[in-house]
Amino acid sequence: MTITLARRTVFGLAAAAALTTAMPASAADWQPNRPVEMVIMAGQGGGADRLARLFQSIIQQEGLARMPFMPVNKGGGSGAEALRYVKDNAANPHIIMATLNSYFTTPLQTDIGVDIEEFTPIARMAVDTFALWVNVDSGIETLDQYIEAVKAADGAWRMGGTGSGQEDSLVTALLEREFGIRHTYVPMGGGGEVATQLAGGHIDATVNNPSEAMSFWQAGRVRPIALLTGERLESMPDVQTFAELGYPLEYYMQRSFVAPAGITEAQQAYYIDLLEALSQTEAWQSYATEQALLTDFLSGDALQAYFLQERDLHRDLLASIEQPS
Amino acid sequence: MLKTLTKPDTLIAAALMAFAAYLMWHATALPIGWDGARGPGGGAFPFWLSAIMFLAAAGIFMRSLLAGVRPEDLKPFFEPGMLGPVLAVTLALGLTIFLMPIIGAYLAIPLFMFWYLRFYGRNGWPVTLSLTLITPVALFFFFEVALLILLPKGITEPLFFPLYAMFF
Amino acid sequence: MEILSLLGQGFATSLMPLNIGIVIVGVTLGLFIGAMPGLGSVNGVAIVLPLTFIVPPASAIIFLAALYYGAMYGGAISSILLGIPGSSTAVATTFDGRPMAQQGKAGLALIAAAGASFVGGTISVILFTIFAAPLADFALKFGPAENFALVLLAFTTFVGLGGDDALKTIAMICLGLVLSTVGLDLITGQPRLVFFDMPGFYAGISFLVLAIGVYGIGEVLWTLERSRIAPTVTAAKVTYAELRSAIVTLARTWKTMTFGSVMGFFVGMLPAAGATPASLMAYGIAKSTSKNPETFGKGNIEGVVAPETANNAASTGSLLPMLSLGIPGSPTTALLLGGMVMWGLMPGPMLFSEQPDFVWGLISSLYTANLAAVLINLALIPLFVWALRMPFSVLCTMVLVLCIVGGFAPDQRMHDVWLILIFGIAGYLLRKADYPMAPLVLALVLGPVMEQSFRQALIAAQGDVTTFVTRPLSGMFIALACVFFLLPLAAKLRKHRHAVQSG
Numbered sequence: 001m002t003i004t005l006a007r008r009t010v011f012g013l014a015a016a017a018a019l020t021t022a023m024p025a026s027a028a029d030w031q032p033n034r035p036v037e038m039v040i041m042a043g044q045g046g047g048a049d050r051l052a053r054l055f056q057s058i059i060q061q062e063g064l065a066r067m068p069f070m071p072v073n074k075g076g077g078s079g080a081e082a083l084r085y086v087k088d089n090a091a092n093p094h095i096i097m098a099t100l101n102s103y104f105t106t107p108l109q110t111d112i113g114v115d116i117e118e119f120t121p122i123a124r125m126a127v128d129t130f131a132l133w134v135n136v137d138s139g140i141e142t143l144d145q146y147i148e149a150v151k152a153a154d155g156a157w158r159m160g161g162t163g164s165g166q167e168d169s170l171v172t173a174l175l176e177r178e179f180g181i182r183h184t185y186v187p188m189g190g191g192g193e194v195a196t197q198l199a200g201g202h203i204d205a206t207v208n209n210p211s212e213a214m215s216f217w218q219a220g221r222v223r224p225i226a227l228l229t230g231e232r233l234e235s236m237p238d239v240q241t242f243a244e245l246g247y248p249l250e251y252y253m254q255r256s257f258v259a260p261a262g263i264t265e266a267q268q269a270y271y272i273d274l275l276e277a278l279s280q281t282e283a284w285q286s287y288a289t290e291q292a293l294l295t296d297f298l299s300g301d302a303l304q305a306y307f308l309q310e311r312d313l314h315r316d317l318l319a320s321i322e323q324p325s
Numbered sequence: 326m327l328k329t330l331t332k333p334d335t336l337i338a339a340a341l342m343a344f345a346a347y348l349m350w351h352a353t354a355l356p357i358g359w360d361g362a363r364g365p366g367g368g369a370f371p372f373w374l375s376a377i378m379f380l381a382a383a384g385i386f387m388r389s390l391l392a393g394v395r396p397e398d399l400k401p402f403f404e405p406g407m408l409g410p411v412l413a414v415t416l417a418l419g420l421t422i423f424l425m426p427i428i429g430a431y432l433a434i435p436l437f438m439f440w441y442l443r444f445y446g447r448n449g450w451p452v453t454l455s456l457t458l459i460t461p462v463a464l465f466f467f468f469e470v471a472l473l474i475l476l477p478k479g480i481t482e483p484l485f486f487p488l489y490a491m492f493f
Numbered sequence: 494m495e496i497l498s499l500l501g502q503g504f505a506t507s508l509m510p511l512n513i514g515i516v517i518v519g520v521t522l523g524l525f526i527g528a529m530p531g532l533g534s535v536n537g538v539a540i541v542l543p544l545t546f547i548v549p550p551a552s553a554i555i556f557l558a559a560l561y562y563g564a565m566y567g568g569a570i571s572s573i574l575l576g577i578p579g580s581s582t583a584v585a586t587t588f589d590g591r592p593m594a595q596q597g598k599a600g601l602a603l604i605a606a607a608g609a610s611f612v613g614g615t616i617s618v619i620l621f622t623i624f625a626a627p628l629a630d631f632a633l634k635f636g637p638a639e640n641f642a643l644v645l646l647a648f649t650t651f652v653g654l655g656g657d658d659a660l661k662t663i664a665m666i667c668l669g670l671v672l673s674t675v676g677l678d679l680i681t682g683q684p685r686l687v688f689f690d691m692p693g694f695y696a697g698i699s700f701l702v703l704a705i706g707v708y709g710i711g712e713v714l715w716t717l718e719r720s721r722i723a724p725t726v727t728a729a730k731v732t733y734a735e736l737r738s739a740i741v742t743l744a745r746t747w748k749t750m751t752f753g754s755v756m757g758f759f760v761g762m763l764p765a766a767g768a769t770p771a772s773l774m775a776y777g778i779a780k781s782t783s784k785n786p787e788t789f790g791k792g793n794i795e796g797v798v799a800p801e802t803a804n805n806a807a808s809t810g811s812l813l814p815m816l817s818l819g820i821p822g823s824p825t826t827a828l829l830l831g832g833m834v835m836w837g838l839m840p841g842p843m844l845f846s847e848q849p850d851f852v853w854g855l856i857s858s859l860y861t862a863n864l865a866a867v868l869i870n871l872a873l874i875p876l877f878v879w880a881l882r883m884p885f886s887v888l889c890t891m892v893l894v895l896c897i898v899g900g901f902a903p904d905q906r907m908h909d910v911w912l913i914l915i916f917g918i919a920g921y922l923l924r925k926a927d928y929p930m931a932p933l934v935l936a937l938v939l940g941p942v943m944e945q946s947f948r949q950a951l952i953a954a955q956g957d958v959t960t961f962v963t964r965p966l967s968g969m970f971i972a973l974a975c976v977f978f979l980l981p982l983a984a985k986l987r988k989h990r991h992a993v994q995s996g
Contacts, residue, residue: 033486044824050831057543076696077677084692165682196820202636215841337926364951367681371674378667384660407718446886
């Protein structure tokens with residue numbers, strides 16, 4: 001036991017020495033020596049959780065890392081719990097966090113003493129898209145009909161979505177601002193539940209991610225009106241974007257990883273390399289296409305700049321919800 | 326009168342009333358009223374339920390006061406001589422939980438077991454030692470190796486690096 | 494007929510030697526995970542899910558089904574032996590299971606639980622096979638108003654459970670409901686009741702933390718104090734003759750079992766409800782329709798049989814909306830759903846027509862897993878009962894260690910472990926003062942659905958309260974709830990009048 005251990009250390013040192021001379025700064029400078037906690041800003045079973053577990057299994061299947069990645073759900077308070085946890089574990093290189101847009105909105109809405117600028121950006125794996133959906137029984141097929149119906153309902157048009165202040169309510173606010181309409185926003189649990197309530201006719205419209213409502217669309221129960229993307233999607237080529245209709249509305253859900261503040265550059269590089277390798281696997285690419293995810297890989301400083309820009313955008317959006325004009 | 330006030334039933338009812346009042350105060354941070362078109366506000370549910378709890382506890386309190394001291398109330402609330410042991414176990418548990426993040430679950434839990442089995446439960450050395458040693462090993466394999474749930478390690482973390490390397 | 498041949502193929506797959514081995518491993522692992530306080534099927538499925546991308550999908554599904562069933566059976570084990578419900582679905586099992594174990598009938602209770610689970614699983618799989626397609630739409634009829642009415646109905650069935658002191662029961666129900674609102678308010682996005690600004694409270698108070706505290710730590714402290722009076726837990730043995738007589742006893746409860754299974758399946762199908770209300774309602778109904786309701790809560794075998802058939806049937810039922818609508822009714826089914834998406838299957842209305850071999854393969858694996866679970870469970874009962882014969886101090890240590898570790902494991906928060914200790918002490922004192930614990934724990938489980946669906950329904954109806962009674966399904970549930978609420982009162986009144994007349 002001790003002998004093998006000692007030998008391993010010697011080899012490790014030798015290997016590390018060899019590598020440092022060969023390459024100036026590479027992932028091999030640092031390797032995790034305990035399992036890595038993959039903190040998820042949402043509860044079990046949601047979109048973020050599903051993605052984190054997919055990553056876990058791809059890492060395991062492809063042998064991308066020496067230590068396993070363990071998903072830990074800390075979804076309390078729209079991710080407030082996860083943010084605090086990562087903040088309190090500054091300089092701990094064995095924690096990474098899978099984020100979504102509550103990464104911006106939660107610290108803006110609740111004072112939890114977290115500044116996301118301090119965290120170490122790792123990589124953005126994908127952005128998820130949004131579309132406006134209605135129940136087919138409503139007979140609405142075009143955006144104009146939709147606007148007319150909402151206006152006719154005089155504020156009683158029921159828009160379902162996730163919790164207040166979260167993505168769906170922001171998209172709703174975007175729509176209201178652009179078209180001068182009013183909805184009754186009904187906050188519900190996860191995106192799957194929202195899609196089901198629309199299919200059952202308990203609400204009138206949603207702004208679900210395409211992946212959440214896709215199966216009800218195929219079954220002829222719900223209908224997409226327009227996409228909140230820059231371009232049309234490969235998986236639903238006949239659906240128009242708001243931009244095509246003359247309204248430049250775009251909103252995305254980012255799926256990125258960050259690490260605690262104060263980890264070394266070698267540690268950051270290790271995770272960036274790992275996730276870059278992951279983003280090129282076939283398993284991930286095919287999943288992303290099926291689920292209508294856009295896979296624009298972004299890492300390091302470019303990602304941090306993106307985060308800060310998104311934070312400003314969300315600050316404006318939240319302000320416009322709080323003071324409806 | 327003092328006897329009625331200090332009997333356990335009265336005291337616990339009073340404590341519940343105080344807790345309910347605290348909850349009511351806490352809940353008022355959010356609107357507790359009814360907004361015509363949107364139903365009750367965010368604080369309404371906790372506030373009004375705490376209010377009902379307050380009334381129920383107040384009812385118990387009054388009932389207990391009015392009943393006076395009945396013969397069964399004169400029985401001690403705790404079994405004679407057993408309050409000490411119960412307190413000892415509670416404190417030991419608290420200490421174990423306090424130590425878990427510092428010296429790690431794999432030291433804190435065996436220490437607790439050792440104390441409980443040997444000094445509290447008066448078991449023999451074979452039982453004490455075997456259980457104290459087997460439990461952490463079983464916990465490690467069940468939680469960490471099989472279920473991938475890491476228990477807190479505190480300062481003992483470095484000792485586990487070779488184990489991680491071996492089992493993952 | 495096509496269904497039958499697809500099922501046959503599924504059985505052929507699940508009976509291959511490799512898959513039988515997988516079923517045995519899965520069920521055994523599931524049993525132990527389920528029997529561990531704090532861990533349930535969700536943990537087992539979460540851990541195994543990534544592994545299933547390495548093995549062929551058919552074997553993966555079988556493994557998951559085996560684990561799911563194993564954990565469902567296992568939940569009853571800790572409820573009966575230790576009195577700690579391992580999951581919210583097993584709370585009702587403690588009501589009579591625990592008293593039976595204390596009377597030395599742990600073996601009988603475990604056999605009853607296993608047998609009942611098997612019957613529940615079987616009946617629900619049959620219902621699934623016959624009605625899967627037409628029932629898929631049923632769950633869509635449930636909007637917020639219906640969900641609220643259903644939870645209200647579940648609540649009224651356990652009004653009678655609290656014991657005689659109405660004031661204390663009310664206080665505990667309210668306390669449970671208030672504790673369930675801790676954390677972030679979904680509707681407004683604002684934090685509520687975050688005590689002392691501790692970040693741990695943002696996540697709310699989980700059912701498991703309260704249950705492990707009250708039933709685990711609280712129970713140990715309680716027993717410890719009593720240990721001078723009753724030094725040991727009554728030891729139990731299991732013999733072959735006992736097994737046979739237990740099966741005969743069990744067979745006599747066929748009415749309860751059938752009713753529990755059918756109701757469990759339907760309630761389990763509703764995404765917002767699931768297995769917990771199903772098991773409660775089955776218990777409540779078994780009690781109120783029984784000839785001697787006063788024996789419930791004191792070790793009546795029907796009190797074990799009713800919730801166990803219902804929760805097993807409900808967990809099969811909850812797969813239906815997951816498969817046909819893509820809505821998970823529980824964290825476990827949510828994980829399974831995620832798994833299916835990763836396997837490239839799109840759950841939803843088209844799944845039954847596009848992927849029939851997957852659907853029916855899953856159902857036949859469920860059936861195989863159910864059968865394996867009952868056999869393995871019965872075989873292991875002597876081992877579990879033997880565990881009860883450990884010296885009292887050894888058993889206590891083990892329970893306390895399991896409480897601490899089991900409280901930490903689900904969310905990996907020390908905050909929860911501290912809460913467990915606090916709830917343990919509070920629960921111990923409240924119990925000594927005759928406050929009922931079951932309403933407290935169950936109110937915490939049902940509270941979030943109740944509040945959210947109530948407020949969602951009102952928002953959707955522009956604040957119009959009549960929405961709850963004017964919608965047909967919701968109105969029907971509310972009416973039923975009123976009946977259930979008034980029944981015990983009426984019985985009391987009748988008894989009272991009787992006493993007055995005769996007196």
